[in-house]
Amino acid sequence: MLKNRLIPSVIVNNGNVVQSKQFKHTNVVSNAITAVDFFNSWAVDEIIVLDVSRHTDYRDNFHRIIEGLSKRCFIPLTVGGWIKNLDEIKRFLADGADKICINTQAIINPEFIKESSNMFGSQCIIVSIDVKKNLNDKYEVFIDRGRKNTGLDPLEWAVKVQDYGAGEILLTSIDRDGTKLGYDLELIRMISEKISIPVIAFGGVGKWQDLVDGITIGKADAVSAANIFHYTEHSTFNAKEYMVKAGLNVRMPKFYKLPTPRKPKYNEIF
Amino acid sequence: MIVIIDYGMGNIRSIYNAFTLLEKEVVISDNPKIISDSEAIILPGVGAFSDGMNNLRKKGLVNILNEEVIDKKKPYLGICLGLEFLAERSYEGGTHQGLGWIKGEIIKIESKNSSIKVPHIGWDDTKIVKNDVLFNEIEEPIYYYLHSYYLKLDPRENNILTSICNYGGVEIISSIHKNNIFATQFHPEKSQETGLKLLKNFLETIS
Numbered sequence: 320m321l322k323n324r325l326i327p328s329v330i331v332n333n334g335n336v337v338q339s340k341q342f343k344h345t346n347v348v349s350n351a352i353t354a355v356d357f358f359n360s361w362a363v364d365e366i367i368v369l370d371v372s373r374h375t376d377y378r379d380n381f382h383r384i385i386e387g388l389s390k391r392c393f394i395p396l397t398v399g400g401w402i403k404n405l406d407e408i409k410r411f412l413a414d415g416a417d418k419i420c421i422n423t424q425a426i427i428n429p430e431f432i433k434e435s436s437n438m439f440g441s442q443c444i445i446v447s448i449d450v451k452k453n454l455n456d457k458y459e460v461f462i463d464r465g466r467k468n469t470g471l472d473p474l475e476w477a478v479k480v481q482d483y484g485a486g487e488i489l490l491t492s493i494d495r496d497g498t499k500l501g502y503d504l505e506l507i508r509m510i511s512e513k514i515s516i517p518v519i520a521f522g523g524v525g526k527w528q529d530l531v532d533g534i535t536i537g538k539a540d541a542v543s544a545a546n547i548f549h550y551t552e553h554s555t556f557n558a559k560e561y562m563v564k565a566g567l568n569v570r571m572p573k574f575y576k577l578p579t580p581r582k583p584k585y586n587e588i589f
Numbered sequence: 590m591i592v593i594i595d596y597g598m599g600n601i602r603s604i605y606n607a608f609t610l611l612e613k614e615v616v617i618s619d620n621p622k623i624i625s626d627s628e629a630i631i632l633p634g635v636g637a638f639s640d641g642m643n644n645l646r647k648k649g650l651v652n653i654l655n656e657e658v659i660d661k662k663k664p665y666l667g668i669c670l671g672l673e674f675l676a677e678r679s680y681e682g683g684t685h686q687g688l689g690w691i692k693g694e695i696i697k698i699e700s701k702n703s704s705i706k707v708p709h710i711g712w713d714d715t716k717i718v719k720n721d722v723l724f725n726e727i728e729e730p731i732y733y734y735l736h737s738y739y740l741k742l743d744p745r746e747n748n749i750l751t752s753i754c755n756y757g758g759v760e761i762i763s764s765i766h767k768n769n770i771f772a773t774q775f776h777p778e779k780s781q782e783t784g785l786k787l788l789k790n791f792l793e794t795i796s
Binding site: 320321322323324364389390393394395396412413414415416417418437438439440441442443486487515516517540541570 | 779784
């Protein structure tokens with residue numbers, strides 16, 4: 320039976336892994352290679368790496384990070400952040416990404432979803448949807464890493480994204496991001512139940528039970544988190560163990576002893 | 590040296606990385622001489638069937654593949670699209686001709702049980718239906734799938750079936766083995782140690 324997936328997201332700002340709180344980035348946590356090495360040897364099911372840097376100076380550096388990561392990552396690797404055209408997708412796939420996450424450009428030009436899923440296959444294209452509640456308690460889709468309100472209704476947008484050929488949706492609550500209050504289950508359920516492509520829930524996990532709720536109450540197909548996995552040893556292993564005990568259908572936690580290639584020196588990557 | 594066929598589709602780098610980790614000399618190429626000199630051919634791929642076949646044709650690779658794999662019996666491992674190409678035809682976005690090395694067709698995943706999501710994405714239990722060298726010493730075959738279409742095998746070819754996956758009542762063919770031809774619908778290069786072990790088993794068949 321198809322397993323529910325646990326997917327750590329790694330937020331990279333100017334070449335460093337950072338924590339995110341309501342889309343503000345603080346606390347440099349580590350470098351991305353170290354983060355992924357940990358995740359890769361524990362029982363996670365996929366990894367998402369998002370570049371949130373606003374300086375374009377760091378873009379080549381981010382490509383080198385992905386290239387370095389892919390040599391050590393033997394689970395699916397999704398890459399996203401500021402991707403605007405097919406050439407950039409090609410370059411990330413050549414770096415070793417398996418799937419591509421697009422967001423702002425999908426809103427600016429929805430045809431981009433069609434073009435990219437036609438060229439690389441639906442299964443390669445994840446559309447990320449960032450959602451915030453307005454003062455009237457109505458959900459709205461934001462782009463530009465939370466800076467610009469599109470006024471779009473997330474469900475209507477999700478349906479369009481699906482019709483345009485996206486393979487998955489990464490659904491993030493900006494309000495919950497970094498708050499440890501748990502997922503916005505109402506939002507996640509609203510989208511997951513109406514959509515026939517898989518939905519990945521993201522934003523707000525503060526305890527392992529939140530992951531379970533995302534699947535059982537939110538009806539998400541996969542659950543993602545970021546900050547909670549930092550600073551704690553064996554964190555993803557413990558999360559997985561908790562999900563198993565809660566009766567979820569997931570891959571069993573296990574420590575993998577993968578013969579990883581020689582660890583690149585810091586200055587080789589950066 | 591083994592060769593990964595470069596025809597402009599999919600996550601070729603991930604497969605290269607996996608074989609490199611297994612310390613096998615591996616080259617990504619569309620060069621007939623290199624393909625001819627190789628010990629084995631890997632045909633990966635994600636994406637649309639028709640684009641993939643068109644790219645193979647445009648690069649003159651269909652003839653080379655026929656020569657190397659069918660005439661010279663060179664070991665072949667197809668992954669995902671590399672399995673689907675083996676069929677006679679695919680109904681993905683029209684009707685498109687495949688390599689026709691096995692009798693069967695590629696059709697869309699559809700279930701009477703409407704709750705299943707397509708694409709079929711994620712880790713899924715894989716049932717080994719026939720002992721096969723690819724699954725040597727693999728106790729828990731859980732593999733990563735990423736596809737919307739699957740192989741419907743002609744019953745006359747049932748003996749080449751090695752594993753299946755039940756996705757919401759749809760019986761997906763996970764792997765086949767016919768003479769020198771191996772192919773998997775799932776992605777061993779992305780299935781952590783269980784997948785790397787399978788790739789290692791494939792390498793052992795050629796050494």
